[in-house]
Amino acid sequence: AIQLTQSPSSLSASLGDRVTITCRASQGISSALAWYQQKPGKAPKLLLYDASSLQSGVPSRFSGSGSGTDFTLTISSLQPEDFATYYCQQFNNFPITFGQGTRLEIK
């Protein structure tokens, strides 16, 4: 199975900060990567798919890049509602796998 490693595992940042989260795949997955946001007690929400395509309704401060094995999620200017846990997911091969998550906290 393809392993996804996210870094950092946790991150403290302030409102207005620019934040980058990385996701590294154990083998090449082309652009078959999605990013999700999850808040406590809630289901994950799709933010980006195909590595860089913004899901409808998601603010443009979220962006994604990368292909092959290295991917990034960037939030250009943190808003209060962005403090959550973020997961990457690969859909290049079965079994589908998720990263271990990055918890974004308020500094």
Place this chain on the structure above:
Amino acid sequence: QVTLRESGPALVKPTQTLTLTCTFSGFSLSTSGMCVSWIRQPPGKALEWLALIDWDDDKYYSTSLKTRLSISKDTSKNQVVLTMTNMDPVDTASYYCARGARDVWVRAPTNFDSWGQGTLVTVSS
């Protein structure tokens, strides 16, 4: 509007079989490309994909759990059912169903654009 809702027991005993139902609306699993997956999340831990069934009744399972899992669909009822045998306390988790759309030619896996609220299943005697 796409909605999904998970239902099933909140508590199961070790060695029992868990049966979860995902009831959805806003799409049909008879439409080419549509699929539904089950994903779980132990308390405080990461997401883990379990199984997927698509419009063509193709089924895929987690490598580590495939001997214990079975996924099926009832297109007329807009439902997907997951069974997991031989439940253990480590299977305690929130279980989610989610919708995806597969490329009908490539048939690669997919991401999930709509999720149910999840149902917490506790395994304890």
